[in-house]
Amino acid sequence: MAKRENISSSVIRRLPRYYRFLLDLERQGIARISSKELAVRMSTTASQVRQDFNCFGEFGQQGIGYSVEQLRDEIETILGIKQHYPSILVGAGNIGTAIANQVIFESRCFDLVGIFDKDVNKIGKKIKNISIMSTDDIEYFCNKTTVMTAILCVPKEAAESLSHRLYDIGIRSFWNFSHYDLSMSLPDVIVENVHLSDSLMALCFRLNQTLNSEKL
Amino acid sequence: MAKRENISSSVIRRLPRYYRFLLDLERQGIARISSKELAVRMSTTASQVRQDFNCFGEFGQQGIGYSVEQLRDEIETILGIKQHYPSILVGAGNIGTAIANQVIFESRCFDLVGIFDKDVNKIGKKIKNISIMSTDDIEYFCNKTTVMTAILCVPKEAAESLSHRLYDIGIRSFWNFSHYDLSMSLPDVIVENVHLSDSLMALCFRLNQTLNSEKL
Numbered sequence: 001m002a003k004r005e006n007i008s009s010s011v012i013r014r015l016p017r018y019y020r021f022l023l024d025l026e027r028q029g030i031a032r033i034s035s036k037e038l039a040v041r042m043s044t045t046a047s048q049v050r051q052d053f054n055c056f057g058e059f060g061q062q063g064i065g066y067s068v069e070q071l072r073d074e075i076e077t078i079l080g081i082k083q084h085y086p087s088i089l090v091g092a093g094n095i096g097t098a099i100a101n102q103v104i105f106e107s108r109c110f111d112l113v114g115i116f117d118k119d120v121n122k123i124g125k126k127i128k129n130i131s132i133m134s135t136d137d138i139e140y141f142c143n144k145t146t147v148m149t150a151i152l153c154v155p156k157e158a159a160e161s162l163s164h165r166l167y168d169i170g171i172r173s174f175w176n177f178s179h180y181d182l183s184m185s186l187p188d189v190i191v192e193n194v195h196l197s198d199s200l201m202a203l204c205f206r207l208n209q210t211l212n213s214e215k216l
Numbered sequence: 217m218a219k220r221e222n223i224s225s226s227v228i229r230r231l232p233r234y235y236r237f238l239l240d241l242e243r244q245g246i247a248r249i250s251s252k253e254l255a256v257r258m259s260t261t262a263s264q265v266r267q268d269f270n271c272f273g274e275f276g277q278q279g280i281g282y283s284v285e286q287l288r289d290e291i292e293t294i295l296g297i298k299q300h301y302p303s304i305l306v307g308a309g310n311i312g313t314a315i316a317n318q319v320i321f322e323s324r325c326f327d328l329v330g331i332f333d334k335d336v337n338k339i340g341k342k343i344k345n346i347s348i349m350s351t352d353d354i355e356y357f358c359n360k361t362t363v364m365t366a367i368l369c370v371p372k373e374a375a376e377s378l379s380h381r382l383y384d385i386g387i388r389s390f391w392n393f394s395h396y397d398l399s400m401s402l403p404d405v406i407v408e409n410v411h412l413s414d415s416l417m418a419l420c421f422r423l424n425q426t427l428n429s430e431k432l
Binding site: 013015041079093095106107110179181194198200201203207 | 229231233236257259295301313323364395408411413416418420424427
């Protein structure tokens with residue numbers, strides 16, 4: 001479990017999926033698994049699995065396979081999901097409310113410490129026992145409270161100025177649901193984008209392609 | 217605008233982003249754009265842009281650039297977003313409600329024709345003027361109404377049996393928010409997965425990595 005410096009982004013992208021599979025195996029009481037079995041369950045190849053896990057040190061033993069618990073634990077450490085990251089959510093609309101109520105709550109590693117919205121009708125209302133504050137108070141709040149991550153659930157037009165305000169008060173990590181490309185104007189921030197409409201368009205493309213091929 | 221057969225999935229993944237940029241340009245009244253300018257706006261290279269657009273035929277003219285309107289229109293056709301796909305949403309929880317209220321509504325190409333939930337307290341209530349029906353009635357409803365896509369916003373445990381029921385009544389296209397790997401047991405379906413917790417874990421990893429490097 002030594003080498004962790006240069007794990008490629010494609011391996012990182014696969015880690016959450018391995019993690020989910022390993023959690024399932026643990027729940028089923030399975031203690032050990034071979035790269036071959038894991039590959040079958042994940043629709044990949046055994047050599048891909050071995051190669052991925054080799055990125056972060058020696059694990060499996062020939063003929064014995066991997067310890068599910070050890071591997072799950074190691075992936076937790078690598079992903080950093082044993083830590084706690086104080087976070088704020090900006091934009092308590094449909095998506096923002098769903099994220100606060102469910103995803104953040106289930107994630108365990110991101111602690112929601114503040115929720116902001118510009119809508120006066122929402123300010124003062126509670127989500128998961130956190131009172132919604134005015135976006136005008138973001139700077140005041142973040143000066144008093146440590147905040148590492150901002151979750152942006154606002155329209156593109158609002159995301160531009162908001163992300164710069166958050167940047168100015170030291171926030172360098174964003175979970176971005178807006179269509180604003182943060183990393184273009186703020187190149188030194190960490191941004192994870194969720195573009196739901198892009199995902200829907202990709203589905204659209206594949207559906208349309210299938211329908212067209214059926215017509216031929 | 218001839219060749220469209222073998223567009224790679226990585227090009228497809230980039231198309232929605234091009235599309236969003238082109239829509240913005242149109243709103244700003246910009247009629248033509250060079251591959252170089254587009255590349256700058258999208259943090260990519262001009263040769264990447266030219267290569268991507270060459271996949272679906274000849275477009276830009278040397279020295280004149282691309283017609284924004286023509287390119288936007290062509291991408292709409294390629295993505296299939298000019299069509300309408302009748303869709304149902306299963307699971308009217310936090311995420312499901314947000315998707316129905318906002319994302320589907322804004323997408324224009326997916327028409328929500330039915331919403332289902334197993335919670336008796338939700339059945340009969342309305343989202344976007346559509347009454348929530350019991351999941352028991354999915355088969356009955358889909359026999360009467362053409363449905364092309366199912367949006368699964370249910371927990372993993374429910375997704376397995378639900379996806380098989382939907383498959384049995386002919387649905388072959390899924391927008392999947394659950395953690396159930398549909399494509400493993402139903403290899404001939406079109407699935408677009410949205411794993412919000414995976415995205416959050418990827419953010420976690422990058423944040424943790426930055427924090428660790430700052431400690432060094």
